[in-house]
Amino acid sequence: MSGRALSFGVKAESYERFRPGYPAELADVVMAYAAHPVRTALEIGAGTGKATRLFAGRGVAVTATEPDAAMLAELRRHVPADVRTVQAAFEDLATGETAGEKYGLVYAAAALHWTDPADRWPRMAALLEPGGVFASFGGPVRLADRDVAEAVAAARAPFLESDEIPSPDGTPPEHAMQWPGTELQRSEWFTDVRQSEIPRRVTFGARDYVGHLSTISAYLVLPARAQEQVFSRIMRVLPEQVEMVADITVHLARRRPER
Numbered sequence: 721m722s723g724r725a726l727s728f729g730v731k732a733e734s735y736e737r738f739r740p741g742y743p744a745e746l747a748d749v750v751m752a753y754a755a756h757p758v759r760t761a762l763e764i765g766a767g768t769g770k771a772t773r774l775f776a777g778r779g780v781a782v783t784a785t786e787p788d789a790a791m792l793a794e795l796r797r798h799v800p801a802d803v804r805t806v807q808a809a810f811e812d813l814a815t816g817e818t819a820g821e822k823y824g825l826v827y828a829a830a831a832l833h834w835t836d837p838a839d840r841w842p843r844m845a846a847l848l849e850p851g852g853v854f855a856s857f858g859g860p861v862r863l864a865d866r867d868v869a870e871a872v873a874a875a876r877a878p879f880l881e882s883d884e885i886p887s888p889d890g891t892p893p894e895h896a897m898q899w900p901g902t903e904l905q906r907s908e909w910f911t912d913v914r915q916s917e918i919p920r921r922v923t924f925g926a927r928d929y930v931g932h933l934s935t936i937s938a939y940l941v942l943p944a945r946a947q948e949q950v951f952s953r954i955m956r957v958l959p960e961q962v963e964m965v966a967d968i969t970v971h972l973a974r975r976r977p978e979r
């Protein structure tokens with residue numbers, strides 16, 4: 721796994737504090753797609769458990785998996801005691817503690833892009849019951865005001881050109897179906913691929929906005945001195961209240977029952 725994929729743990733508490741949680745509507749979208757009661761779920765890259773709470777709160781028996789020990793320790797403080805936790809990367813699940821188990825739902829919240837693309841879909845299918853549901857959701861949190869966005873981009877420029885994650889399969893942003901829906905449509909293991917959008921707006925105080933940036937991998941991998949410099953440059957151009965567009969893109973697919 722890359723240093724960037726495993727950069728979050730050093731900031732587990734900040735991650736929990738500054739990253740927005742997931743709305744109830746997201747669980748509604750997943751449950752409506754499933755069209756039958758979902759009893760068990762496996763979560764990939766659960767982080768501090770923001771999405772774990774959402775599904776555990778719906779009565780789903782969630783197994784939360786996460787490779788980073790610090791993130792998993794933070795997660796334990798925020799999820800119900802009956803949530804099972806396993807320290808493992810997605811790539812290790814088939815051979816580790818969960819080997820052979822199958823789930824009604826497998827999902828990844830802002831984490832799938834960190835997993836190894838080799839055999840991603842056969843591995844995913846192996847974790848799902850026939851007809852089981854795969855869900856991936858997330859999306860960038862972007863500044864809503866164009867002038868503020870330009871000022872922040874200029875403040876960041878000497879250190880970082882962009883702080884976003886490029887599409888893992890190079891799908892252009894103007895395409896109707898985005899990654900990972902594109903990969904799911906090509907996979908023989910999955911059918912009924914859907915993409916939907918949950919609009920979300922978030923307002924941060926200026927300091928909390930910088931706190932949020934401090935949990936983003938592009939900044940986390942900068943040397944400590946560069947982090948200090950870029951955050952103080954950004955802080956200087958921010959208004960008191962920072963409006964963000966934080967729409968959630970949801971991808972859903974069903975494991976083909978006949979395979």
Ligand SMILES: C[S@@+](CC[C@H](N)C(=O)[O-])C[C@H]1O[C@@H](n2cnc3c(N)ncnc32)[C@H](O)[C@@H]1O
Pocket residue numbers: 721725726728729739764765766767768769770771786787788791808809810811828829830831834835836
């Ligand atoms: C941006 S965080 C998302 C955390 C959480 N799912 C959320 O939505 O708040 C990405 C998470 O993926 C984990 N991760 C990185 N590489 C991974 C891999 N190969 N398999 C599973 N998880 C991975 C990181 O440790 C981190 O906790």
